[in-house]
Amino acid sequence: MTSHLKKVELHCHLEGAAPPALTEAQAQKYNTDISAYLRDGTYVWHDFASFLECYDKVSEVYKTDEDYALLTETYLQELAGIGTIYSELIVSPDHGDRIGLGADAYIAGICEGIRQAKAKSGIEARLIVTGERHFGPERVIAAAKYAAKADNPLITGFNLAGEERMGRVADYAQAFDIARDAGLGLTIHAGEVCGAFSVSDALDVVRPSRIGHGVRAIEDADLVRRLADLGTVLEVCPGSNIALNVFPDFASHPLRKFKETGVRVTISSDDPPFFHTSLKREYELAADAFGFSDKEINELTRTGIEAAFVDEKTRMALL
Ligand code: ADE
Numbered sequence: 001m002t003s004h005l006k007k008v009e010l011h012c013h014l015e016g017a018a019p020p021a022l023t024e025a026q027a028q029k030y031n032t033d034i035s036a037y038l039r040d041g042t043y044v045w046h047d048f049a050s051f052l053e054c055y056d057k058v059s060e061v062y063k064t065d066e067d068y069a070l071l072t073e074t075y076l077q078e079l080a081g082i083g084t085i086y087s088e089l090i091v092s093p094d095h096g097d098r099i100g101l102g103a104d105a106y107i108a109g110i111c112e113g114i115r116q117a118k119a120k121s122g123i124e125a126r127l128i129v130t131g132e133r134h135f136g137p138e139r140v141i142a143a144a145k146y147a148a149k150a151d152n153p154l155i156t157g158f159n160l161a162g163e164e165r166m167g168r169v170a171d172y173a174q175a176f177d178i179a180r181d182a183g184l185g186l187t188i189h190a191g192e193v194c195g196a197f198s199v200s201d202a203l204d205v206v207r208p209s210r211i212g213h214g215v216r217a218i219e220d221a222d223l224v225r226r227l228a229d230l231g232t233v234l235e236v237c238p239g240s241n242i243a244l245n246v247f248p249d250f251a252s253h254p255l256r257k258f259k260e261t262g263v264r265v266t267i268s269s270d271d272p273p274f275f276h277t278s279l280k281r282e283y284e285l286a287a288d289a290f291g292f293s294d295k296e297i298n299e300l301t302r303t304g305i306e307a308a309f310v311d312e313k314t315r316m317a318l319l
């Protein structure tokens with residue numbers, strides 16, 4: 001039972017949190033046939049590449065700033081309802097551009113959703129702008145430039161998501177340089193689909209304070225020590241890792257090993273309905289599948305607050 005515990009989430013892709021029923025309603029509203037990607041209330045994909053394709057197709061039925069405000073408010077209110085006080089949402093201006101909405105209206109709708117949720121429940125949220133590797137380095141640089149110039153206090157971080165097997169981290173170094181120079185917090189998906197080398201590359205090239213997933217670092221003991229020494233925070237998403245077959249089961253998932261080795265870890269849901277999970281379930285898994293005590297789960301939450309891309313006054317209020 002973890003319902004009494006305070007929660008935070010650092011790693012959730014906004015479109016990846018779209019409830020299937022809402023996506024179904026959006027598809028009907030826009031007269032779009034989405035049956036290849038959403039059937040019987042379940043998103044349809046079978047491996048990482050088809051998951052990314054499904055994600056991109058689902059995103060296409062969110063078309064206006066109002067649609068994005070509704071999606072954002074819906075997810076944040078779900079989080080608030082389970083005791084979540086802080087959420088970072090990974091958002092992709094490219095997805096706004098791809099539907100012809102444009103990045104500004106896309107972000108404006110999302111910010112409106114954040115304001116509505118905060119007014120109703122008090123939940124704090126910030127945005128991490130992401131580039132998508134499978135859209136290519138030029139688009140990732142454009143996303144970084146957008147985030148750097150946005151001058152929006154809710155945009156506090158920059159990320160790289162998408163097809164990890166596409167290119168090497170060095171191909172995206174310029175984007176991270178732009179984001180770093182703008183004072184944004186840096187995190188990067190690494191060590192999820194690709195092995196430990198991807199995490200080493202990320203540390204060498206990006207020098208991020210956090211890594212999205214990072215779990216395959218477990219394949220290299222020296223790298224695990226390096227993560228612990230650096231204090232790099234891993235945004236671990238166990239339910240996602242099992243759904244994507246990164247590990248065959250929770251018994252072989254390294255979350256507990258990382259924590260015991262001194263690596264700073266947090267828990268998140270990544271793309272909850274796509275992976276048949278939720279932040280509520282991830283907290284329950286921490287207790288039931290990983291055997292963490294309430295005290296240990298509170299340490300995961302505290303690490304999340306310490307690593308949040310947020311101003312110090314807000315961080316203190318969250319602690
Ligand atoms: N985009 C949405 N979910 C993702 C994941 N788990 N890995 C990489 N890119 C993503």
Ligand code: ZN
Pocket residue numbers: 011013161189212270
């Ligand atoms: Zn992710």
